[in-house]
Amino acid sequence: MSADTRVRPALKLSGVTKSFGPIEVLKHLDLEIASGERHAVIGPNGAGKSTLFNLISGIFAPSSGEISLNGRSIGGMAPEQINRAGLARSFQITNIFHRLSVFENLRIGVLARFGVRYGLFRPISGMRRINEETEKVLAQVGLESRGHDLAGDLTYSEQRALEIGMTLTTGADVILLDEPTAGMSREETAEAVELIRAVTVGKTLLMVEHDMSVVFSLCDRVSVLVYGSILATDTPQGVSANHAVQEAYLGQEAA
Numbered sequence: 001m002s003a004d005t006r007v008r009p010a011l012k013l014s015g016v017t018k019s020f021g022p023i024e025v026l027k028h029l030d031l032e033i034a035s036g037e038r039h040a041v042i043g044p045n046g047a048g049k050s051t052l053f054n055l056i057s058g059i060f061a062p063s064s065g066e067i068s069l070n071g072r073s074i075g076g077m078a079p080e081q082i083n084r085a086g087l088a089r090s091f092q093i094t095n096i097f098h099r100l101s102v103f104e105n106l107r108i109g110v111l112a113r114f115g116v117r118y119g120l121f122r123p124i125s126g127m128r129r130i131n132e133e134t135e136k137v138l139a140q141v142g143l144e145s146r147g148h149d150l151a152g153d154l155t156y157s158e159q160r161a162l163e164i165g166m167t168l169t170t171g172a173d174v175i176l177l178d179e180p181t182a183g184m185s186r187e188e189t190a191e192a193v194e195l196i197r198a199v200t201v202g203k204t205l206l207m208v209e210h211d212m213s214v215v216f217s218l219c220d221r222v223s224v225l226v227y228g229s230i231l232a233t234d235t236p237q238g239v240s241a242n243h244a245v246q247e248a249y250l251g252q253e254a255a
């Protein structure tokens with residue numbers, strides 16, 4: 001591996017703009033997320049956080065600018081292609097199959113990852129490998145005892161853990177989480193933070209998160225998005241001490 005490859009960011013946005021008709025929702029964004037970094041995006045309602053995630057995960061194409069994943073240009077690719085290139089996203093709105101078991105939900109992701117490859121081999125050995133991988137993710141997200149239960153019967157925080165598990169099944173090394181602790185109690189939030197920390201070891205995490213205590217305990221750096229522009233990117237401590245950020249966002253939240 002060359003020195004250049006080692007310092008290459010996991011995710012890089014250069015001059016990314018997104019307009020809907022005449023409205024420029026994201027304005028010439030530059031952002032680099034280092035490989036192995038845990039990074040939060042914060043910002044007031046309507047700042048463009050969801051739009052940013054939609055661009056990175058391929059729901060929308062950027063109007064201009066460049067997005068690269070592990071050095072490969074992904075701007076404008078379809079979500080499945082971006083997923084295969086190594087990026088997985090969980091959604092703010094629960095995105096699981098309620099009438100399938102927890103195990104079956106996870107196995108869908110594993111099948112998508114291995115299905116084609118194992119189609120070449122004997123089905124039994126292929127299924128064994130797929131089931132083993134599924135069990136592994138089930139354990140990683142702490143749902144071993146719930147594998148046979150319907151996903152719809154899980155508690156809210158267990159469903160969020162399942163969603164995180166679904167991002168892991170794809171084998172992606174860059175994970176996008178959209179408000180993973182939204183709607184959780186303090187205890188559930190603390191558990192979710194530990195889970196996210198554990199499952200993202202060795203991976204790169206980009207998350208939208210409103211809860212600053214989560215950002216402080218989990219993230220290496222934070223980017224503050226206000227009116228479609230990045231106002232600051234810094235450590236959580238640096239961002240909280242930044243006067244422009246306090247005026248534009250944090251002060252407003254505290255008020």
Ligand SMILES: Nc1ncnc2c1ncn2[C@@H]1O[C@H](COP(=O)(O)OP(=O)(O)OP(=O)(O)O)[C@@H](O)[C@H]1O
Pocket residue numbers: 020025043044045046047048049050051052
């Ligand atoms: N498909 C779309 N068509 C037109 N305008 C859109 C579209 N999607 C988002 N917008 C506009 O872009 C702006 C940014 O929205 P976005 O949902 O990205 O913000 P956000 O920071 O995620 O907000 P929230 O925290 O409320 O989810 C808003 O003014 C929104 O109305």
